[in-house]
Amino acid sequence: MIHTIIAYVEDKPGVLNRVASLFRRRGFNIESLAVGHTNRPGISRMTIMVDAEDENVARRIEANLYKLVNVLRVDDLTHKSPVARELALIKVKADSKTRSEIVQIADVFHANIVDTASQTLVLEISGTAEEVTRLLQMLEPFRIVEVQRTGVIAIQPGDDQDYSDPSLFETIQTKQD
Amino acid sequence: MPILSGAQITMEVLVKEGVELIFGYPGGAIMPIYDAMLDYNIHHVLTRHEQGAAHAADGYARASGEVGVAMATSGPGATNLVTGIATAMLDSSPIVCITGQVPSQVIGTDAFQETDVTGVTLPITKHNYLVTEIAELADTLREAFYIARSGRQGPVLVDIAKDVQNEKIEFQWIDKPVKLPGYRPDMSADQRTFQEAADLINNAERPIILAGQGVIASGAMAELLKFVERTNIPLSMTLLGLGGFPASHPLNLGMMGMHGEAWVNTAIQESDLLLAFGMRFDDRVTGNLANYAKHAKKIHIEIDPTEIDKNVKVDVAIVGDLREMLAKLTSHTDQGNRKEWLSKIESHRGDSAVRDIKHMPDMGHLYAAHVIHDIWRLTNGDALVVTDVGQHQMWETQYYHHDTPRSLITSGGLGTMGFALPAAMGAKLSCPEKEVWVICGDGGFQMTAAELTTLAQENIDLNVAIINNGYLGMVRQWQEFFYDGRYSATPMLSPDFVKLAEAHRATGIRVSKREDVETAVRKAQSTPGVVVIDFEVEKEDSVYPMVATGADLDDMIRRPKPEIEW
Numbered sequence: 210m211i212h213t214i215i216a217y218v219e220d221k222p223g224v225l226n227r228v229a230s231l232f233r234r235r236g237f238n239i240e241s242l243a244v245g246h247t248n249r250p251g252i253s254r255m256t257i258m259v260d261a262e263d264e265n266v267a268r269r270i271e272a273n274l275y276k277l278v279n280v281l282r283v284d285d286l287t288h289k290s291p292v293a294r295e296l297a298l299i300k301v302k303a304d305s306k307t308r309s310e311i312v313q314i315a316d317v318f319h320a321n322i323v324d325t326a327s328q329t330l331v332l333e334i335s336g337t338a339e340e341v342t343r344l345l346q347m348l349e350p351f352r353i354v355e356v357q358r359t360g361v362i363a364i365q366p367g368d369d370q371d372y373s374d375p376s377l378f379e380t381i382q383t384k385q386d
Numbered sequence: 387m388p389i390l391s392g393a394q395i396t397m398e399v400l401v402k403e404g405v406e407l408i409f410g411y412p413g414g415a416i417m418p419i420y421d422a423m424l425d426y427n428i429h430h431v432l433t434r435h436e437q438g439a440a441h442a443a444d445g446y447a448r449a450s451g452e453v454g455v456a457m458a459t460s461g462p463g464a465t466n467l468v469t470g471i472a473t474a475m476l477d478s479s480p481i482v483c484i485t486g487q488v489p490s491q492v493i494g495t496d497a498f499q500e501t502d503v504t505g506v507t508l509p510i511t512k513h514n515y516l517v518t519e520i521a522e523l524a525d526t527l528r529e530a531f532y533i534a535r536s537g538r539q540g541p542v543l544v545d546i547a548k549d550v551q552n553e554k555i556e557f558q559w560i561d562k563p564v565k566l567p568g569y570r571p572d573m574s575a576d577q578r579t580f581q582e583a584a585d586l587i588n589n590a591e592r593p594i595i596l597a598g599q600g601v602i603a604s605g606a607m608a609e610l611l612k613f614v615e616r617t618n619i620p621l622s623m624t625l626l627g628l629g630g631f632p633a634s635h636p637l638n639l640g641m642m643g644m645h646g647e648a649w650v651n652t653a654i655q656e657s658d659l660l661l662a663f664g665m666r667f668d669d670r671v672t673g674n675l676a677n678y679a680k681h682a683k684k685i686h687i688e689i690d691p692t693e694i695d696k697n698v699k700v701d702v703a704i705v706g707d708l709r710e711m712l713a714k715l716t717s718h719t720d721q722g723n724r725k726e727w728l729s730k731i732e733s734h735r736g737d738s739a740v741r742d743i744k745h746m747p748d749m750g751h752l753y754a755a756h757v758i759h760d761i762w763r764l765t766n767g768d769a770l771v772v773t774d775v776g777q778h779q780m781w782e783t784q785y786y787h788h789d790t791p792r793s794l795i796t797s798g799g800l801g802t803m804g805f806a807l808p809a810a811m812g813a814k815l816s817c818p819e820k821e822v823w824v825i826c827g828d829g830g831f832q833m834t835a836a837e838l839t840t841l842a843q844e845n846i847d848l849n850v851a852i853i854n855n856g857y858l859g860m861v862r863q864w865q866e867f868f869y870d871g872r873y874s875a876t877p878m879l880s881p882d883f884v885k886l887a888e889a890h891r892a893t894g895i896r897v898s899k900r901e902d903v904e905t906a907v908r909k910a911q912s913t914p915g916v917v918v919i920d921f922e923v924e925k926e927d928s929v930y931p932m933v934a935t936g937a938d939l940d941d942m943i944r945r946p947k948p949e950i951e952w
Contacts, residue, residue, distance in 0.1 A: 218568075222516075223504065223508075226505075230508055230509055269694075272691040272692040273692045275570065275691070276690070280568050281568040378567055
């Protein structure tokens with residue numbers, strides 16, 4: 210099962226390497242990893258999509274992430290109905306005959322055409338990973354030239370957790386079953 | 387405010403952290419620190435190889451419980467530390483390694499003696515740092531010591547660029563707590579969890595304690611004794627747990643695992659409750675996981691949450707410092723009476739006694755068991771023993787009985803040959819009043835024998851017992867059992883160890899008969915400096931019992947019973 214794990218990390222050199230090395234060394238399978246700055250100076254946020262065969266493996270991944278000195282906080286959003294989005298840029302072959310059909314498909318997926326050239330179109334889609342995959346399947350017959358997916362980013366919906374509270378990053382302890 | 391160089395700041399922090407001793411080897415990229423060292427009251431031991439420095443720092447840490455420090459230059463100096471760092475990592479030993487790095491301006495250009503040391507050591511350190519800004523140097527070093535000695539202890543490496551060592555800034559030591567927001571060494575369980583564990587304990591009929599190194603690391607010896615005597619639960623130990631509970635205590639069954647006592651492994655398999663205290667269910671102690679203690683509930687007290695459910699799924703997990711957790715747990719438990727269970731375990735012991743080589747006629751041969759048993763007897767069981775890795779290491783656990791913590795130092799997790807001699811150097815320097823014995827094989831001894839000269843230079847007084855069987859014995863044993871006796875690359879010619887010792891300014895003795903063991907051991911005890919005894923033992927003896935890799939824990943290869951009556 211794919212788990213959606215959020216890691217808040219110190220924005221220091223080598224931290225991405227430490228996280229990636231941990232997953233490699235312990236044999237946990239990363240589906241995607243997206244990282245960016247937060248509104249808080251010095252703290253970056255990672256969304257890690259990971260294939261964990263059961264809850265026990267997911268819990269161990271969480272514990273292993275916590276063990277990294279530069280990891281401030283870990284949340285497993287898998288069972289919290291996260292809002293999850295992925296951005297993709299897709300360059301696809303398009304000639305005078307196929308162009309309008311591709312534009313129609315893009316419309317259905319709420320994808321934008323961000324570049325038009327004589328032989329190709331570039332589509333920009335933001336959606337769930339499944340939506341991106343389905344769009345790619347729809348475009349496959351037209352010959353996809355190039356694809357870049359960002360990997361999924363996710364956030365917990367609702368008012369439960371206020372991450373602007375600095376104490377969340379200072380005192381949290383690893384949860385115990 | 388005084389103006390100090392990075393090198394001086396490094397030494398200032400080391401002094402403040404209580405460092406009195408550094409094991410190391412100088413070189414280009416760390417020369418400023420070595421220069422500053424002369425002005426500080428810290429003694430430096432020049433090992434003959436950086437691996438020896440890391441092992442010595444490790445031995446120092448394990449014998450004293452304090453952080454050991456190893457130092458090396460960039461590139462080859464740092465990579466030579468790697469085996470020692472990995473050894474400390476697998477056995478959770480607190481050491482800080484300080485390495486010089488090429489100047490920050492040329493990092494990444496493949497400069498002379500440049501290696502990405504933080505990259506190389508990332509998976510084998512608890513944490514590591516590359517310092518390229520002098521403003522961060524002091525805090526980084528303080529964090530390194532704090533991380534090494536807190537929580538589940540382990541090695542931390544600080545790689546310092548040479549320009550940072552030379553640069554000067556205003557520096558004043560400020561005694562403030564280390565601030566690491568993402569580091570949580572102290573954890574505790576809630577009351578409910580203790581009650582759950584206590585309910586399992588109070589209702590168990592065949593419980594057994596599995597005591598690991600956590601007992602020693604957290605200093606939980608008294609708490610463990612109290613728990614055992616209140617609940618009357620028999621106890622077994624991992625290799626690294628030996629000494630955490632007196633071997634002479636009637637409820638101490640002995641070591642578990644691949645070469646553990648047969649009755650211990652059988653008891654674990656028959657038990658209905660395992661109490662794992664500060665141990666991590668290593669494959670060498672569980673055997674085949676699928677059939678491991680199948681009928682037992684499991685309680686795991688462990689400081690490292692990543693160990694919970696890693697190898698063995700447990701019913702109750704208590705994450706925290708064993709000493710505190712055990713004290714809390716004990717107050718929830720009832721007085722126990724385990725007569726039936728204890729007498730059942732006792733019945734398993736009889737069969738093992740007749741298979742004990744110590745009780746068999748020796749037919750004029752010298753067995754390792756005899757040698758180690760005699761060393762135990764002649765040192766009154768009070769020596770600090772440092773072993774290498776292999777057959778002699780397992781025989782040591784069977785024939786030297788440890789009643790006190792930190793009296794056995796051995797490379798358990800990584801199984802590093804060559805560990806013993808340099809680790810013993812560190813151990814002896816941390817407890818000069820202790821009688822220190824190295825017990826090692828002829829193979830492992832040769833890996834780091836160059837440290838004999840370091841011992842001479844430092845006037846260190848310790849004794850070395852080489853269990854010399856002319857083979858890489860443990861591998862030979864596996865070849866005998868599992869590879870049809872095809873001895874591939876295990877027969878080994880050794881130098882004349884007596885002459886080798888003498889060339890290194892030590893005393894050498896050769897023993898090949900049992901009646902000469904006592905005289906040699908006594909001579910070693912009364913001779914100052916290093917004494918190396920070359921015990922020429924039975925060449926093809928094996929360690930019994932043995933659980934083959936992948937076999938169930940109670941499926942043991944046993945020493946054949948003697949054919950003649952005695």
